[in-house]
Amino acid sequence: MIRPTVGMVLSAGRGARLRPLTDTIPKPLVPVLGRPLLDHAIDRLAAAGVARVVVNVHHLGQQIVEHLKARPAPEIVISAEATALETGGGVTQALPLLGDAPFFAVNGDSLWFDGAIPALDRLAAAFDPAQHDAMLLLQKTVSAVGYEQNRGDFFLGADGKPRRVAPGEIAPFLFAGVQILAPHLFADAPAGAFSLNRIYDRALAAGRLGALVHDGEWYTVTDEAGLAQVRARLDRRWAGR
Numbered sequence: 341m342i343r344p345t346v347g348m349v350l351s352a353g354r355g356a357r358l359r360p361l362t363d364t365i366p367k368p369l370v371p372v373l374g375r376p377l378l379d380h381a382i383d384r385l386a387a388a389g390v391a392r393v394v395v396n397v398h399h400l401g402q403q404i405v406e407h408l409k410a411r412p413a414p415e416i417v418i419s420a421e422a423t424a425l426e427t428g429g430g431v432t433q434a435l436p437l438l439g440d441a442p443f444f445a446v447n448g449d450s451l452w453f454d455g456a457i458p459a460l461d462r463l464a465a466a467f468d469p470a471q472h473d474a475m476l477l478l479q480k481t482v483s484a485v486g487y488e489q490n491r492g493d494f495f496l497g498a499d500g501k502p503r504r505v506a507p508g509e510i511a512p513f514l515f516a517g518v519q520i521l522a523p524h525l526f527a528d529a530p531a532g533a534f535s536l537n538r539i540y541d542r543a544l545a546a547g548r549l550g551a552l553v554h555d556g557e558w559y560t561v562t563d564e565a566g567l568a569q570v571r572a573r574l575d576r577r578w579a580g581r
Contacts, residue, residue, distance in 0.1 A: 343464050344520060345392070347385040347444035351378055352398035352421050352430055355449070357563045366400040368448035369407060370561060373574055377561065378404065379411075381446050386414050388460035390444060394419055394437045396430040427536040431521070432529045440523055442467065447517030451570070455555035463520050466552050473525045473548040474540060476502065477518035479558040484514060485573050486559050486566040494551060502551040504544070513551075516558050 355367030362370075368378035378395070385393055391414050397404045398421040408416045419434040431438075431445060444460060452459060459477055467475040481492045492511030494502040505511035525539050543549035559570045 342442055342467055342469055342520075343389060344442055344444045345390055346394070346438050346441070347388075347390040347392070347446065348394040348396070348431065348434055348438060349378060349381045349385070349446055349448050350396060350427055350430060350517075351404055351448035352396045352401070352424060353449070354399045354424065362399070364400075366397075366404055367561070369403060370449075370567065372451060372559075372561070372567075372570060376407065377451060378407070378448050380451050381448055382411070382414070382416075384452070384458070384460060385444060385446065388444070388458060388464070390414055392417060394434045395448075396421055396425075396434055398424050424533060426533040428526075428529065428534040428538055429532055431536065431539075432526050435523055435526060438523060442469065442520050442522045445519050445521050449561050450517035451559040451561075452516065452518065452554065453557040457555075459518060459554055459556065462552060462555075463518070466550060467520045468550075469522070471548065472520075472550040473522045473543045473546065475520040475550040475552070476540070477516040477554050478502070478513040478551050479516040479554045481512060481514050484558055484560065486562055486570045487514060488562055488566065496551060496553070500551075501547070502544070502549055504541075513553060516554055517560070518554075 351368040355362035369376040382393055393414050394417045396419040405418055417437050463475050492505055492513055493515045494513045495511050496502055561567045561570055
């Protein structure tokens with residue numbers, strides 16, 4: 341088991357499918373349950389013992405910078421991208437800020453609620469540096485709120501190892517945008533923009549990609565209809581408490 345003390349929130353995306361809302365506000369600052377999605381993600385990291393959170397910014401990034409000035413903790417470090425670097429390029433640029441140990445990385449537009457044990461604690465308990473270079477949190481597609489596709493991303497074998505969905509298949513699990521990554525996975529990473537999928541494929545090929553299934557609730561914001569669906573579901577959830 342390893343306990344990351346550093347995390348990253350991926351917050352530089354354009355959020356094009358949520359336009360026109362994201363023409364004036366970056367997607368991570370879109371409010372759900374009265375707080376920006378970004379703050380929900382940072383709250384989860386802080387509760388898991390993360391002392392430093394790196395936030396990458398690009399589209400309307402100054403709004404995110406100004407918003408985060410109001411947070412007293414954890415320590416927030418900004419990784420500003422002059423050009424959009426996608427998920428893999430964004431993490432690669434931020435590596436000097438993330439240190440040499442495995443770190444949490446979460447998408448700025450995903451919102452999750454934990455089961456009996458917090459998801460980040462479960463990831464930390466499952467991640468074994470002797471066996472893993474990455475550990476992904478998966479979500480059942482049938483219970484993912486705001487998820488529009490039905491193809492999924494991964495299968496899990498009897499041995500607990502993930503396998504990517506192949507053409508023509510429908511997989512029961514999607515990647516929930518929450519993970520632990522080892523910095524050495526990014527050795528010889530390409531310059532510029534690229535997807536973290538390239539990093540996952542590297543770990544898969546080496547047999548060092550781990551995954552576990554989330555046992556709580558998971559929401560994602562895609563477009564305006566999806567945002568309305570998430571807000572309505574959460575309003576009902578809280579009204580019943």
